[in-house]
Amino acid sequence: MKRALATIMLFALVLTAFTACGSDGPKTNRKNNTIIGTWEGSLDGITMTYSFKADGTGKAEAAGATIEYTWTVKDGKLNAVGEFMGETTEVFQDADYKLENGKLIITQQGTTVEFTRKGSSSANIGFGDKTESTPDKGNSGTAAIPDVQVRPVESTIIGTWEVTQDEIVMTFTFDEGGTGKIAMSGITMDMTWSTSGGKLNGELSFMGESEQLFSDADYSISGSTMTVTQDGETLIFTKK
CATH class of the missing domain: 2.40.128.370 (Lipocalin)
Structure with missing residues (x-):
């Protein structure tokens, strides 16, 4: 169990890869509608998903785990504050960001990651919005039933x-x-x-x-x- 707890703690190395130490005070609460939505990128081979909702909240996901945060943008700078291990964490602190060719490019502390918008190209996609898959009309046969492992529970x-x-x-x-x-x-x-x-x-x-x-x-x-x-x-x- 202690090993499992240590594994969970290591998640900080993934989601707070951009984390900066300290804070220079509260940020102006301004939003940029073009950033609103869910974005996916990769750092050191690990896939990360960041969502930015219109109400200034969002979530970061990686390796099956989630950290919630609040976010603001001003003068081309992105800030996001979350909580990790009971303490306030700057997920993004005055990070440079830009949208280019449909991608969100974020640079902080010399590290640049390109994110691609997930789902619809609409700028007003909230976190958790789902896209429906289109059935394959070329396959008229009966779909195979997957082999599902039975898990006895109490x-x-x-x-x-x-x-x-x-x-x-x-x-x-x-x-x-x-x-x-x-x-x-x-x-x-x-x-x-x-x-x-x-x-x-x-x-x-x-x-x-x-x-x-x-x-x-x-x-x-x-x-x-x-x-x-x-x-x-x-x-x-x-x-x-």
């Missing part, structure tokens, strides 16, 4: 649980169907999980690879308390 574990480790509060959400989320210090990551015979298994996806959270961990639930023990370490979760 209904009593379904819900949101909170645990504190090394003074860091983590929230685990176990959804029906064997999926869920882990949230800590402003970061949210996806996970998959299963239970069988009093054992809990769970893993998260990070940088294209799966990281084991629980591996045949012993667990028990009593009311609003869940106890998970693995490798001699016991965690006490409280249901929210």
